Amino acid sequence: MLGLTIEQIAYLFRGAGWTIVLSLLGFVGGTLLGLPVALARSSQSRLARALSGVLVQVVQGIPLPVIMFVVYFGISIGGFDVPALVAAGVAMTLYAGAYLGEIWKGCILAVPRTQWEAGECLALTSTQRFVFVILPQALRIAVPPTVGFLVQIVKNTSYSVVINFFDLTYSAKVINNSTFRPFTVFTIAALIYFAICFPMSLLASRFERRLHRG
Amino acid sequence: MTLQMRAPAPSAALHESPSMTSPAAPLVRFRDVRKNFGALAVLKGIDLDVAPGEVVALIGRSGSGKSTALRCVNGLEKVDGGELTVCGRALHSGTVDLRELRQDVGIVFQSYNLFPHLTAEQNVTLAPRKVKRIGKGEARDLAAEVLAQVGLADKAQSYPEQLSGGQQQRVAIARSLAMHPKLILFDEVTSALDPELTGEVLKVIERLARGGMTMMLVTHEMAFARSVAHAVVFMHQGKVWESGKGEMLAHPQTVELRQFVGNGL
Ligand SMILES: Nc1ncnc2c1ncn2[C@@H]1O[C@H](COP(=O)(O)OP(=O)(O)OP(=O)(O)O)[C@@H](O)[C@H]1O
Ligand SMILES: [Mg+2]
Numbered sequence: 001m002l003g004l005t006i007e008q009i010a011y012l013f014r015g016a017g018w019t020i021v022l023s024l025l026g027f028v029g030g031t032l033l034g035l036p037v038a039l040a041r042s043s044q045s046r047l048a049r050a051l052s053g054v055l056v057q058v059v060q061g062i063p064l065p066v067i068m069f070v071v072y073f074g075i076s077i078g079g080f081d082v083p084a085l086v087a088a089g090v091a092m093t094l095y096a097g098a099y100l101g102e103i104w105k106g107c108i109l110a111v112p113r114t115q116w117e118a119g120e121c122l123a124l125t126s127t128q129r130f131v132f133v134i135l136p137q138a139l140r141i142a143v144p145p146t147v148g149f150l151v152q153i154v155k156n157t158s159y160s161v162v163i164n165f166f167d168l169t170y171s172a173k174v175i176n177n178s179t180f181r182p183f184t185v186f187t188i189a190a191l192i193y194f195a196i197c198f199p200m201s202l203l204a205s206r207f208e209r210r211l212h213r214g
Numbered sequence: 215m216t217l218q219m220r221a222p223a224p225s226a227a228l229h230e231s232p233s234m235t236s237p238a239a240p241l242v243r244f245r246d247v248r249k250n251f252g253a254l255a256v257l258k259g260i261d262l263d264v265a266p267g268e269v270v271a272l273i274g275r276s277g278s279g280k281s282t283a284l285r286c287v288n289g290l291e292k293v294d295g296g297e298l299t300v301c302g303r304a305l306h307s308g309t310v311d312l313r314e315l316r317q318d319v320g321i322v323f324q325s326y327n328l329f330p331h332l333t334a335e336q337n338v339t340l341a342p343r344k345v346k347r348i349g350k351g352e353a354r355d356l357a358a359e360v361l362a363q364v365g366l367a368d369k370a371q372s373y374p375e376q377l378s379g380g381q382q383q384r385v386a387i388a389r390s391l392a393m394h395p396k397l398i399l400f401d402e403v404t405s406a407l408d409p410e411l412t413g414e415v416l417k418v419i420e421r422l423a424r425g426g427m428t429m430m431l432v433t434h435e436m437a438f439a440r441s442v443a444h445a446v447v448f449m450h451q452g453k454v455w456e457s458g459k460g461e462m463l464a465h466p467q468t469v470e471l472r473q474f475v476g477n478g479l
Binding site: 121 | 320328340393
């Protein structure tokens with residue numbers, strides 16, 4: 001089929017499977033890191049804002065492939081033989097955590113200050129105000145940009161090719177090296193990426209529209 | 215609004231009437247209260263009493279400090295000088311538990327500030343459930359009770375966006391009532407409403423006044439202030455310029471009030 005064997009195509013799909021695994025790792029790790037970052041970035045405490053700001057600036061100021069290298073070789077120097085999956089997962093966590101933290105900070109700050117005040121005037125504690133008043137409204141605002149960012153996560157997992165993590169891009173490279181059909185191979189890879197990302201983009205814009213209607 | 219005939223007329227908000235002689239200690243007592251925002255002196259020595267059951271209307275030009283005075287009462291703003299005692303708590307001491315204070319003092323804002331993600335019932339019961347820890351069934355009864363008080367018993371399951379401005383403001387009043395406060399503050403609660411919707415909100419406030427609720431209200435509705443309030447306080451440049459019963463609006467003693475009423479009516 002298209003000059004490729006069934007085995008070769010199956011190999012590409014196996015790579016795509018690992019792309020999805022790494023994306024999930026990035027999203028779950030990014031959420032675990034991004035939530036405290038968002039809280040710290042929007043908190044009253046200057047110190048918390050400054051520290052989390054440094055993390056965000058550092059991560060956003062370094063290209064993702066370089067983060068992958070640094071994590072991969074950094075951990076290896078420490079004497080650990082890290083599988084590329086762990087290194088790529090850690091790098092994706094840092095990357096997604098910094099960006100999601102900034103996105104969610106914006107969502108928290110987008111809830112009008114008068115909502116805090118209304119909660120305060122009803123004798124709610126600051127935690128109660130955050131949990132019952134601010135967070136539900138921030139979450140609503142956060143859905144479209146978060147789903148939109150998932151697409152970025154999926155696409156950017158392809159940088160893990162620099163540390164030879166076996167994902168869709170890597171498998172396409174391998175197949176190309178043995179078939180010398182770059183156009184066919186990378187077009188198939190492109191279609192698979194698109195098939196993963198496009199539904200998410202659709203979903204994001206659907207949420208976006210619903211938010212603006214409601 | 216019709217003029218109300220009311221039983222015992224509480225002490226007017228004049229500082230000449232010492233609190234010792236009034237039958238009940240005032241719920242709110244300003245003595246030479248001062249408040250600055252940076253270099254700007256906004257309250258320059260306010261004296262004002264609000265007795266239990268009394269309705270006091272604050273009027274005055276934009277920027278005269280009405281909202282600031284009101285916000286000091288529930289601790290949203292700290293006073294910088296003088297003495298402010300609210301429900302027996304000395305706010306000027308700086309050691310008052312504001313959460314306790316706010317269970318006694320409700321406030322309703324011009325912009326309603328309802329929680330948009332919660333139904334009317336949930337808006338009304340959030341604080342009683344989380345702060346006073348009442349149960350689910352009790353909360354439902356409470357919501358039914360206070361929403362009925364503002365004439366919105368049938369809107370318990372509506373979200374704020376499904377309600378008119380007047381209805382939203384009445385839910386906001388119900389939300390304050392649900393905490394069973396001793397005092398409610400109203401800051402221009404009809405100013406954001408279309409004229410045809412202000413009446414329904416004013417009627418609710420009037421009914422509360424008749425029911426004996428203690429209230430301080432900042433308002434531009436002169437006719438309402440005159441008919442419903444026991445005392446009217448005219449603020450000017452951060453001071454209580456003139457105060458007295460509603461009739462004072464018909465017979466202003468100062469040039470400033472005369473000008474204000476002239477423009478306002
Ligand atoms: N948080 C603040 N920081 C700085 N200045 C403030 C603040 N709040 C109010 N002011 C200033 O204090 C003055 C009095 O404001 P205030 O809101 O009490 O007036 P007001 O009588 O309620 O007026 P309005 O009728 O426009 O509501 C104004 O000059 C205002 O700009
Ligand atoms: Mg004001």
